[in-house]
Amino acid sequence: MLRDEFHLPAAPDGAPALYFCGNSLGLQPKGVEEQLSRELRVWREHGVEGWWGGEAGGWLSYHRRLQRDLSAIVGAKPDEVVACNALTVNLHLLLVSFFRPTGRRCKIIMESGAFPSDQHAVRAQLQFHGLDLDRDLIEVAPRRGSATIRTEDIIEQIERAGDELALVLWSGVQYYTGQFFDLPAIATAGRKVGARVGFDLAHAAGNVPLQLHEWGCDFAVWCNYKYLNGGPGAPGGLFVHERHEQDDSLPRLAGWWGHRESDRFQMKPEFVPERGAAGWQVSTAPVLGLAPLLAGLPLFSRAGGMEAVRKQSELLTDQLYRNLQAIRGLRILTPERSADRGAQISAYLPGHRPDLEKQLSRRGLICDYRQDNLDGSGGGVLRLAPAPLYNTLEEVNRIDEVLRSTLALN
Template identity: 75%
Template sequence: MLRHEFHIPEGPDGHPHLYFCGNSLGLQPRAAADFLQRELDSWRDRGVEGWWGGPEGGWLGYHRRLQEGLAAIVGARPDEVVAANALTVNLHLMMVTFFRPQGQRRKIIMERGAFPSDQHAVHSQLRYHGLDPEHDLIEVGPRPGQTTIDTAEIVAAIESAGDELALVLWSGIQYYTGQFFDLPAIAAAGRGVGATVGFDLAHAAGNVPLSLHDWDCDFAVWCNYKYLNGGPGAPGGLFVHERYADRPDLPRFAGWWGHRESDRFLMKPEFHPASGAAGWQLSTAPVLGLAPLLASLPLFARAGGMEALRARSRELTARLYAELQALSGVKLLTGSDPEQRGAQVSVYVPGHRPDLERELSALGLICDYRQDNLEGSAGGVLRLAPAPLYNTAEEVARVPELLERALHPIRS
């Protein structure tokens, strides 16, 4: 654990908050300010010459400083990843390239209740192609009475769609229930019917071990501000498998920062994409937005890599799960199988409590509350994420007491 490498928000009693919201916004690494200040100093001292002068040769190849760290976290080769754009922008860019409906192969499959931004993107892409989400979007959800989705049912739905399926787009971890999906099985099923396969790893990158290259998916996207601690609104990340590294013929929405570096500044109208994932960049690299990642990514290596963090995460999450199971008046939406959850436990709370998040913060616990989206429900859901880089077992043990005080104030 590298808790001492992060700033922990101060709680109402002057002690650190119990911060269980890394699934929404990761904490600030202490070194982030130094990396950001270094680029501010270069801007101050060099102006535009900061692009080719200063630390590590300037800003022109800034994205390359992040590739090895990101690749290690998502299980890819450095040229297969890039930090650029934003998650939903990257999702649209990937679908421009990899969702190419033709003939009867025109459908997309995704989990029901996916993060709204993914739903917005998919619906708009279908309509852009003149398709109807009512007919051309397949959504797979839990069986009645269940909160998680069986892998066998996902695979069966993919196989049933068969040669009508153009794209499998699936989350790594379901943002709402915290379910960790069997991504290699989903990728294999998608490839088996001839569809392209993409993953949204917003809640998985930096949370669970991933092997994108070996799983042979076509693309993946994620944000860098949750478990990767890149700061609010940090640029997103994307993966494109190496088999597409040098495919200038692929359809794409191009931008000049995706142009190959050798002749980018000749300013010609013809677009020649950079090799690898870098060829899907659009605008000039946001140096100040990327700088905090240079502070965060090395911490994953120092912690022993994703497998070591996963082991610690399983311990923390298992303890939190057991503590919350014993709490009266709530229901756990996250599954009991450690293999099918990451660093998140989602707790259903009866009765809509829009002020519950603030009440808990006043007691010293920062977590995430969402009005429940289950049919026929009038409650809400608390999402608690014990991030293994900075949360402790002692903090986990205190969570039920604070929840009890907020949920049952009369009994307390």
């Protein structure tokens, strides 16, 4: 859609590589260098006065310059989102506020096989509260013989936990299989039994259409370096629903950048949170880390918004799915229906292939391969993520040729 707005890595032969790893790190928008240079110039010319002088009102309210585009991408109001900290840091900060086990209500439900940092964070929070991992952590797994989780099984587990459930924490898009979960149904079920609901959107933000405000989840977190192309280790993002904006009773691990901006520099010991999601900021905004997002986020509106991005995504993944289906020996783990998947197709390859990722890279295909042992053969899973802002149908079809020649499965 906007391929010319990105820098494309080169393959060994000098041609543009087939870059299908946007689910791990998005490509660099061409406007990033200019945006970073602008902030470096402000720093050079103004020093500390760059916080309140320089261009666009200074760095003090830098996060506000990102709110409009970021809120449109995740389906929120501008004050409900902020780019800050890092994903797992944000997850811990929001769990402090929204996981409040009391009496019978002390369980957390999440997907089995969630991304490791989510598992680490949830287990750490349960242990912090003195709870029992075996008793108080409910993990919903795929049915035997399936790689994906049925919505009805998630809802059933939520309803079964009932008034013992304190929190539903669920992924938007499953990082391994690419499954796009029914988030509004999960949010509704969780709130119906009185639980808080939070989403990890690491593989969903900038990938699939989201309506966080409308769905009514309590909070969400995501990283900005995958489909949002914010650069390696870019600061993360978080959402807090506006119904919590006036709730000063929510506990939080406070930091000075989350203090009310109007009197932050009076240096008082009492913490008065900024209204909205910005009140969960902790440390000083990393201006040079946020700057690439000012170049990258507007590309989504230029592409026509998330609905247009999603339409292109489905076109690419439909073709990729068909192509992979025709390669003998592959087992596709991603749902067949385009509505049930993000911009990713995952396929299981039998047999031990530790050098496959490097072999494909030498042939110009940059993607992700992880060892797995689904059938006992010591095989692995190939994850291919066609990012709709810069990948094309022609590239999708070239993948077929590269895979067939490399795998020798035709």
